[in-house]
Amino acid sequence: MALFGQSALTAREKADLAFRLAVVTPFQLPLNVIRCLIIAKSRCIPLLPYATTGVMRTILQVLQPRQVQALVPSCIDVYTSWIPAKQKALPALGLRLDTESVPGSPDASLFWIGNRHTAKKFVLHFHGGAFYVPLQAGHLEWCLQAYVQACNTSPSPGESDVAVAVLDYSLAPAHVYPTPLIQAINALQHLLTIPNCTPSTLMIGGDSAGGTLAAQLLGHLLHPYPHPTTAPIALSEPLAGAFLVSPWLSGSTAGGSFDTNAYIDVVTADIMAGVTQLNFSAATPWPAERAAGNGWALPLDVEAKWLDGLERVVGSVYVTAGEQEVLRDQAVEYVKRARERAPGVEVRLDLFADQAHDFLPGEAQAGEGGPAMTGMKEWARGVFGPRDGLAGGK
Numbered sequence: 001m002a003l004f005g006q007s008a009l010t011a012r013e014k015a016d017l018a019f020r021l022a023v024v025t026p027f028q029l030p031l032n033v034i035r036c037l038i039i040a041k042s043r044c045i046p047l048l049p050y051a052t053t054g055v056m057r058t059i060l061q062v063l064q065p066r067q068v069q070a071l072v073p074s075c076i077d078v079y080t081s082w083i084p085a086k087q088k089a090l091p092a093l094g095l096r097l098d099t100e101s102v103p104g105s106p107d108a109s110l111f112w113i114g115n116r117h118t119a120k121k122f123v124l125h126f127h128g129g130a131f132y133v134p135l136q137a138g139h140l141e142w143c144l145q146a147y148v149q150a151c152n153t154s155p156s157p158g159e160s161d162v163a164v165a166v167l168d169y170s171l172a173p174a175h176v177y178p179t180p181l182i183q184a185i186n187a188l189q190h191l192l193t194i195p196n197c198t199p200s201t202l203m204i205g206g207d208s209a210g211g212t213l214a215a216q217l218l219g220h221l222l223h224p225y226p227h228p229t230t231a232p233i234a235l236s237e238p239l240a241g242a243f244l245v246s247p248w249l250s251g252s253t254a255g256g257s258f259d260t261n262a263y264i265d266v267v268t269a270d271i272m273a274g275v276t277q278l279n280f281s282a283a284t285p286w287p288a289e290r291a292a293g294n295g296w297a298l299p300l301d302v303e304a305k306w307l308d309g310l311e312r313v314v315g316s317v318y319v320t321a322g323e324q325e326v327l328r329d330q331a332v333e334y335v336k337r338a339r340e341r342a343p344g345v346e347v348r349l350d351l352f353a354d355q356a357h358d359f360l361p362g363e364a365q366a367g368e369g370g371p372a373m374t375g376m377k378e379w380a381r382g383v384f385g386p387r388d389g390l391a392g393g394k
Contacts (some may be wrong), residue, residue, distance in 0.1 A: 211247030
């Protein structure tokens, strides 16, 4: 991959990137890694994942969004490299490159995993990354393992019961709220026109900012977002499910898990304040929406009644977080509100004791049957199969 291949940096941005890599990173990286390891040791949790956490934390602290985009492959590059590798490794799955533009949002695309023409169940997936980091291979591995493979009962090679549409939404700083939400709305509208795809055969969800986008989309189903390029989606029945992995649901960074996990997690209060300002600044509709009590962007920043009627739009909600992450309390609060305001929804919360922010894609990429992947597979099988005992979890 060529340096600066994914984002056309100016000469000044290139010089600034070189300074950050050569001068700032050598100081910040060991500080973060050592601090994460010391805290992990004091909490008697595995050390190795927290060396990686320290590295990722440094990247988010040191590099600007466009600089990150210059150093990593684009979403389409990740997908078009990953599919051929999987075709070779798992030929019986019959995976193939299958992309399409989202009707109504031509700048957004859907990357398909599994055969959408024969599938009986569907997943609309939103990748995380603070709305500026592109899709990672771990997201694709997660979709393959947890949905296409784990939920497949078809005896025929090359066919699967489940097809996953991964939304390649437009990234900040070039595109900020509400652009990803509008693209997600149009993607959902499109999926519901596919043969065999009905609300009861479809789940939506994502991780981190992808979890934000899933919550935003649920908000649109409850309270149609007023935009000229979108329309209300009248569901004939609730969606099968929604999953929010380490979701970012509030602009608040005060107290609680932001304090207790300030020096061990991938993200910090400062990082979250920065990405909130990037994506939901005063130049976006969000401040006026929040003042009016509309929680499309960050649903925990408005009154709990925002979730009233959730049972009309989704049957099961699965929320996960790490005990060691700063966003833990937001996940817990969302579950509390959902259970109080929509008792008809099956809501499951899993908090993973040894994990920080968004470990699921890493588990998938490593091919590990870790707790986050195990929980996701269990929940997905329950949603796409018999529904007894689905409301487990904490």
